[in-house]
Amino acid sequence: MVKTIFTWLVLISILALSGCGGGGGADSADFDELQPGVNIQIKSTSTGEITTTLSEDEVANVFIKLVNADGSLAKNEDVTIVATAGTVSTNSAQSDLLGGVSFVLIPPDLNGEPASGTLTVAYASGSGTLNYAFFPSNQVGDNTVATGEPSLQAQMTLASTGAVTNSISGSDSAKVTVTLLNSSGEPLANEIISFTTTSGTLSQSSILTNESGMGSVSIESPSNLTTGTAPGTVTANYATLSLSKFINFEFVATNSSTTDNESAAGSIQFISAEPEFMSLAGTGGVGYGETSQLIFKVVDIFGNPVEGETVNFNLTTTVGGLTTTPSSAVSNASGLVITTVQQELSLLQ
Numbered sequence: 001m002v003k004t005i006f007t008w009l010v011l012i013s014i015l016a017l018s019g020c021g022g023g024g025g026a027d028s029a030d031f032d033e034l035q036p037g038v039n040i041q042i043k044s045t046s047t048g049e050i051t052t053t054l055s056e057d058e059v060a061n062v063f064i065k066l067v068n069a070d071g072s073l074a075k076n077e078d079v080t081i082v083a084t085a086g087t088v089s090t091n092s093a094q095s096d097l098l099g100g101v102s103f104v105l106i107p108p109d110l111n112g113e114p115a116s117g118t119l120t121v122a123y124a125s126g127s128g129t130l131n132y133a134f135f136p137s138n139q140v141g142d143n144t145v146a147t148g149e150p151s152l153q154a155q156m157t158l159a160s161t162g163a164v165t166n167s168i169s170g171s172d173s174a175k176v177t178v179t180l181l182n183s184s185g186e187p188l189a190n191e192i193i194s195f196t197t198t199s200g201t202l203s204q205s206s207i208l209t210n211e212s213g214m215g216s217v218s219i220e221s222p223s224n225l226t227t228g229t230a231p232g233t234v235t236a237n238y239a240t241l242s243l244s245k246f247i248n249f250e251f252v253a254t255n256s257s258t259t260d261n262e263s264a265a266g267s268i269q270f271i272s273a274e275p276e277f278m279s280l281a282g283t284g285g286v287g288y289g290e291t292s293q294l295i296f297k298v299v300d301i302f303g304n305p306v307e308g309e310t311v312n313f314n315l316t317t318t319v320g321g322l323t324t325t326p327s328s329a330v331s332n333a334s335g336l337v338i339t340t341v342q343q344e345l346s347l348l349q
Helices: 002-018
Strands: 037-044 053-055 061-066 078-083 092-094 100-106 115-124 126-135 149-160 166-168 173-181 191-198 206-208 213-218 230-238 243-252 265-274 292-300 309-317 329-330 338-339 345-348
Touching: 037 115, 037 126, 037 338, 078 100, 078 265, 078 292, 092 100, 115 191, 115 292, 115 338, 126 166, 126 243, 126 338, 149 166, 149 243, 173 191, 173 230, 173 243, 206 213, 309 338, 329 338
Parallel strands: 053 126, 166 243
Antiparallel strands: 037 061, 061 100, 078 092, 078 115, 115 126, 149 173, 173 213, 191 206, 191 230, 230 243, 265 292, 292 338, 309 329, 309 345
């Protein structure tokens, strides 16, 4: 019965996405500010709000905007999509004339336990990630409000830009804002909310809600974060009514370069090929394209992503005038490098 309901929800979401023309709500993107690269936004289909925490009872609509380094929108770009928790409605797509891509994220079977995941979106000029989590229906999610009951809501944003995210650069800090409401949906002022975090340093351990029932704290990146990521969970607690809210997040090192061999690149992992089969240009292979996008990941000896490593792509043959574009790439904060090829290639670092 649950699977049947999810199937119908997915179909409805896809139909809504295909006909959307903007204007907010769950079925259209709502980016306040676009940054060069991959911009990712998850919206709850039940509330229409931007969130990274979802209930196991709902699918989510995901919106992507690709922006070139010069600020123009990247149109007609092949995009690869990978989610580590739940299922996406497509693993590949092409950006539209406004640099947009949209798809549906379907929740996994939780068996009573939360499931956190990372959404990775990659194209020829770069990639982006966003962490998210699904929670059992009896637990409070990021922006889920229990009708007729007091609620504690929480949202994480970048301190520098105000963009909603749970992936923070090591050179930036996170801002966590909470809203406390009574059973009638009215704000509760002058109430103490306490905070704890498993990664980074809190600006303060508790706050007093204002007249709007809101308050915020910031989280600074761990001082020893020089490579890879530092995942964590921040928890807000309102002891008076035993309400709590938690958000999974990660700090990402901005500079992984080091002379320490233990932090240097240890290996290159193959991530994906899209499509997996191809034809030589002009041979007319039925059903196959003439290019394929490959994604690799540079990691250190501990399996952590390494940023700033140059990877050269060399073909094992040039028969038919085969090429790689680009011929080299620098790994991003997630350790990813991307090239477009038409034949088997080897990687030289």
